[in-house]
Amino acid sequence: MKKLKKAANFFEKLMNIIFTACGFLAVAFVIVITGFLVVKGAPAISKIGITDFLFGTKWESTASEASYGILPFILTSVYGTLGAVIIGVPLGLFCAIFVAKMAKPNLSRMVSGAVDLLSGIPSVVYGLVGMIIIVPFVRKAFNLPDGANLFSAIIVLTVMILPSVVSISETAIRAVPREYEEASLALGATKTETVFKVVVPAAKSGILTSVVLGIGRSIGEAMAVMMVAGNVANMPRLFKSVRFLTTAIASEMSYSSGLQREALFSIALVLFVFILIINLILNLVVKKDKN
Amino acid sequence: MRETISKGRKIKCALLNALMYLSAGIICLVLIGIIGYILYRGLPHITPRFLTSKPSLLRGTTGILPNILNTLYLILMTLIVVLPVGVGAAIYLNEYAANKKVVRVIELATETLSGIPSIIYGLVGMLIFVQFCSLGTSLLAGALTLVIMTLPTIIRTTQESLKTVPIGYREGSLALGAGKWYMIRTVVLPSAIDGIVTGCILSVGKIVGESAALLYTAGMANEILGITDAVKPGNAGSSLTVALYMYAKERGEFETAFAIASILLVLTFVINMSAKLTARILKKRGNR
Helix, strand or coil: HHHHHHHHHHHHHHHHHHHHHHHHHHHHHHHHHHHHHHHHHHHHHHHHHHHHHHHHHHCCCCCCCCEEECCCHHHHHHHHHHHHHHHHHHHHHHHHHHHHHCCCCHHHHHHHHHHHHHHCCCCCHHEEEEEHHHHHHHHHCCCCCCCCCCHHHHHHHHHHHHHHHHHHHHHHHHHCHHHHHHHHHHHHHHHHHHHHHHHHHHHHHHHHHHHHHHHHHHHCCCHHHHHHCCCCCCCCCCCCCCCCCHHHHHHHHCCCCCHHHHHHHHHHHHHHHHHHHHHHHHHHHHHHHHH | CCCCHHHHHHHHHHHHHHHHHHHHHHHHHHHHHHHHHHHHHHHHHCCHHHHHCCCCCCCCCCHHHHHHHHHHHHHHHHHHHHHHHHHHHHHHHHHHCCCCCHHHHHHHHHHHHHHHHHHHHHHHHHHHHHHHHHCCCCCHHHHHHHHHHHHHHCCCCCCCHHHHHCCCHHHHHHCCCCHHHHHHHHHHHHHHHHHHHHHHHHHHHHHHHHHHHHHHHCCCCCCCCCCCHHHHCCEEEEEEEHHHHHHHHHHHHHHHHHHHHHHHHHHHHHHHHHHHHHHHHHHHHHCC
């Protein structure tokens, strides 16, 4: 009897240790990922010089006198994301308001079903559609030699961030207490006025969260952008072929070596820092919301 | 009835309403457009032979059986590893961890993991699994990379489901003399099975749609692999998404790309539906 109890106790302790290990695995992964990126990415930055690397406007990794400036990539990622947010957020927000407050239940379910489906479509499929439909369309519409440029990328990114903007804003809008609306309606405001002047301001932080998540998704997107942005390391212009931070990594990875390869890891490190900052902002927004 | 609303207000409301309908309309049209176009271009090329053969230069035919199998292998291998670990982590967070700060740190780590872009996972997966663990470019390295990517999903859904198990169940079990692990195994886990299933479905969705993380970890080979070969280090294989990318971007074989895209769309649809179905079951049980 005593022996049995001892065995059971041991087993309990073992399971406790196993579960604790599982729990801390996520932390370990974050540390390992950060470690690998810093160890592999930092040397090239110090070799190239941090200002030359971050603010250099020329990326010529295969030239005889190679120069590794990633300002074009940083700016392209920022502009691309900004463009997608400027078009996507109003579009998504209006749609979210429509789904949450204005549409009849059946219509609402249909639209939010469509948004769900949109969020599930793989990014290469978006890239394919962008390549075959949007790129030729942009080329013809603006009379350009090549339609694979920042503008096409912005359109694809807009569609890709829409689902997160719509679904999270929708949840936030639905969570606003019914009394707010009733008070506003009782004071004589119309339904539309109530929604825009009472409900949306009350759901502000949830909507902000959706925007930040959209930014995160857009800045991290690689494959779709790779297929539509033209992939040339130009300083960003709306109708020029450009390369994003993500695509800069992906496009040279397969054949790079030496300092070039190390510089790619440095780009990943920069991208990682961007994402961490976005996560930090997200946490601040959510925490503010809780208070 | 007397007019109580001024003309200006009326116009403003009408305008805002119109914008709302317009936005919702645009989004639905975009979806219908994408789906319609892909199926229109892709479906005619899906033949039994296309689905059951590998690309052959000799006969000049393309087939995607290797890619279908690789995707399946990736799903299986990833789930086998991530399920116990993820569920274990959720159990730790919900049942064992007493320190709130520790829980917060782990949750922060999971949030960070879920925010990292897939291209960075691809790169780190290459560094860790392909080079450091010297698995070579292989399905195994790809699956292990996917494990890190899907871990947050499994932890979150399982944790949410564990939270809905009434505390009384646990107390009842413990009061009858059960050990903690026995209580978790027989009472808590069976009640949380639907959250685990939801997590699996969402993870499968993520794996099926993933490409950037697999490009440099699982590789681009199009050979048919048996299940025993698939788990061996060094055996590379491209998933459906990576194959789509290669056909479209590198080889310009758009018909094949669209055919793969239609298959991916159908898969996405099925996964989406089953996720909704389990969510509905979960809700029903929550109300009971």
